[in-house]
Amino acid sequence: MMGLGSVSSSLLLLGQAAQVQQVPAASLSVQGMAPAWAFWILSVLTVVGALSTILRRNLIGAVMSMVATFFGIASLYALLSAHFLAAIQVLVYAGAIMVLFVFVIMVLNREEAEPWALRSPVIKALGTGSLVYLAVRLGEMLLSPKAGVLQTAGHPSGEYGTVASIGDYFFTKFLFPFEAISILLVIAVIGAVVLARTVAKPTSVHEAGAAPLPSSNGDGDDAAADASHGGH
């Protein structure tokens, strides 16, 4: 399967990228921000994984391609000296979010009848045209002599990208966004529980109630029957 091989290779690259960052820049013949071979291998892995994510019909295969993509992106973060974020990316995406997706796919387990949403030829022509335009502009950029003007000279200081410097930011300048994001996560967890919960309230009230009224059997029982049917 594509997932395992690319995952192990990107782990290897992650380690090598971390080593490259520790070696003084003068002893390496690396020009630019990152070793070219690492960047190209990782970007090919990432783009192929992303394409495979959106083109596969098999949902589990799509999720595994997405995980391979996220490993590639994590390694690219490491190339950009963001080692802490690379670790967080692997933990959050390849860990938590992949488990969520796989779990939901296993619960739903439905084959899709017709996966492609585009039918109108006008839309297809527009999409193809925008893709061609994008490819032309990106190729132009790669050929242009102005490439590299955004690059700043020299390697970042030793503090750049470490856990300590990110923590420093989060507990001084970014304190409010940090607290706000924690509240957002709590709200998201509660909201997910509320949304995904089986709505069986009418039955439980009905069963717990001391004297069930004959007249209350209409709507409540229908909703409860629907909910329990959907739950199975």
Add this chain to the structure above:
Amino acid sequence: MQQFWQNLSVISTEHFLILGVVLFAIGVFGVFLRRNALITLMSIELILNAANLTLLAFARAQQDMRGQALALLVIAVAAAEAAIGLAIVVGVFRNRHNTNLDDLTLLRY
């Protein structure tokens, strides 16, 4: 042509930005092309990751840690979005027994 090989062998910020654009475009095409709600959610994750890659590339170019702090916030928002989105998908599936986005037209018009 020599410029082309030079651009291939010396990695600069633009390379990461181009990769971000390509990933973003793949994500947008996934949202447009597929009808399955789960694939759409995965495409949204791809889009958020492309934005993160761009943030980190600029942060690295300017040697500014604020870009990395922002990227961490984006990851947290993406995790919250995935949890809520998947809960919505489960709820929709429970009510309608499929996850085809083209069938969800109750709030249209």
